[in-house]
Amino acid sequence: MCKTHVLSVSASKAPFEKTMIERRQLRPDDVSIDIKFSGICHSDIHSAHGDWAGGIFPMVPGHEISGIVKAVGQKVTKFAVGDRVGVGCYVDSCGECEYCLRGEEQHCSKGNVATYNSLDYDGNPTYGGYGQNIVVTERFVVHIPDRMELDVASPLLCAGITTYSPLKRWKAGPGKKVAILGMGGLGHIAIQFAHAMGAEVSVLSRGKDKENEALSFGADHYFSTINTETFNMLAGRFDLILNTVSAPIDVDVYLSLLRVDGTLINVGAPAEPSQYNVFSLIMSRRSIAGSLVGGLLETQEMLDFAAVHGIKPQIEIIRADQVDEAYERVLRSDVRYRFVIDISTL
Ligand code: NAP
Ligand code: ZN
Numbered sequence: 447m448c449k450t451h452v453l454s455v456s457a458s459k460a461p462f463e464k465t466m467i468e469r470r471q472l473r474p475d476d477v478s479i480d481i482k483f484s485g486i487c488h489s490d491i492h493s494a495h496g497d498w499a500g501g502i503f504p505m506v507p508g509h510e511i512s513g514i515v516k517a518v519g520q521k522v523t524k525f526a527v528g529d530r531v532g533v534g535c536y537v538d539s540c541g542e543c544e545y546c547l548r549g550e551e552q553h554c555s556k557g558n559v560a561t562y563n564s565l566d567y568d569g570n571p572t573y574g575g576y577g578q579n580i581v582v583t584e585r586f587v588v589h590i591p592d593r594m595e596l597d598v599a600s601p602l603l604c605a606g607i608t609t610y611s612p613l614k615r616w617k618a619g620p621g622k623k624v625a626i627l628g629m630g631g632l633g634h635i636a637i638q639f640a641h642a643m644g645a646e647v648s649v650l651s652r653g654k655d656k657e658n659e660a661l662s663f664g665a666d667h668y669f670s671t672i673n674t675e676t677f678n679m680l681a682g683r684f685d686l687i688l689n690t691v692s693a694p695i696d697v698d699v700y701l702s703l704l705r706v707d708g709t710l711i712n713v714g715a716p717a718e719p720s721q722y723n724v725f726s727l728i729m730s731r732r733s734i735a736g737s738l739v740g741g742l743l744e745t746q747e748m749l750d751f752a753a754v755h756g757i758k759p760q761i762e763i764i765r766a767d768q769v770d771e772a773y774e775r776v777l778r779s780d781v782r783y784r785f786v787i788d789i790s791t792l
Pocket of ligand 1: 486490628632633
């Protein structure tokens with residue numbers, strides 16, 4: 447066992463405090479990682495605030511982890527001490543079911559083990575990346591490409607793969623009109639991926655204040671959803687809308703912006719259920735879909751794609767004592783565009 451300093455919350459909506467936890471003894475296929483940076487995903491806030499059912503407290507959030515390998519178990523083959531690595535939303539899965547064998551560990555039939563707020567296969571709670579060290583089975587660790595800084599890489603471990611995976615699956619590319627709904631942590635990376643994949647990219651954001659940055663990330667068009675004229679103007683326009691909004695949306699209104707056969711893909715995960723009128727689907731053969739992060743192979747592919755295409759999260763680095771304030775700012779959408787905790791300040 448190895449004791450490590452972490453930031454934890456003792457109960458739903460409690461403030462963060464510096465505490466100690468124990469990481470497990472290194473198993474033969476484990477990698478021990480000294481965490482350097484940890485991104486703040488809106489899912490951390492949903493979890494720590496108990497928005498979704500079943501919070502396990504005390505909770506150490508964090509599933510956008512980048513760091514350096516400190517030690518490896520004797521059977522580890524892919525990593526060596528000193529390697530620059532990342533860990534995302536999951537730390538284990540059965541490895542044997544049809545989904546794991548296909549590289550879609552996020553859909554493991556046995557039920558995978560999330561990086562935090564989850565129980566591992568021995569029944570112990572998992573603790574995430576707002577801390578100095580983590581021990582993870584090597585299958586769930588990825589290499590950070592050489593030309594990518596560790597701080598910039600960290601948001602890609604969740605926000606990156608969560609947007610790359612559906613954009614690729616639903617074939618965002620040349621000739622496709624893609625809208626990114628919501629320009630926060632996920633949205634600002636989605637713009638860059640959709641642009642790099644060759645799609646015509648529109649951003650649907652509430653205000654007009656993010657327009658210049660959206661265009662600098664590769665958007666071709668920018669529309670304010672506060673202006674009701676936007677919805678008349680864009681009716682029937684998009685092949686895909688990637689919804690990254692953390693709050694409920696008016697589903698029918700956004701479905702009306704899709705062409706025949708268009709798809710509204712939800713990655714934003716508010717707790718409240720959505721409603722829609724089936725005629726919004728029937729009349730133009732439209733679909734509604736959802737997508738959950740992505741598998742390990744695809745995560746590595748996404749990192750390599752981001753490195754080749756110069757895709758970079760725009761981050762604001764914060765100290766460990768600023769996390770409570772950062773949560774409040776994310777809830778006010780006052781973040782450009784991802785907070786990343788510098789773990790050396792813990
Ligand atoms: P974020 O940085 O807070 O961005 C969310 C964006 O949604 C905001 O920037 C804002 O965009 C828009 N928004 C927020 N509140 C709104 C409201 N009341 N009405 C309309 N628009 C609003 O959050 P994030 O980290 O990108 O995460 C976004 C969502 O994705 C969260 O629900 C998170 O849990 C979920 N998520 C899902 C997965 C998955 O696997 N499916 C993975 C990671 C995260 P504008 O200011 O541009 O309007
Ligand atoms: Zn996340």
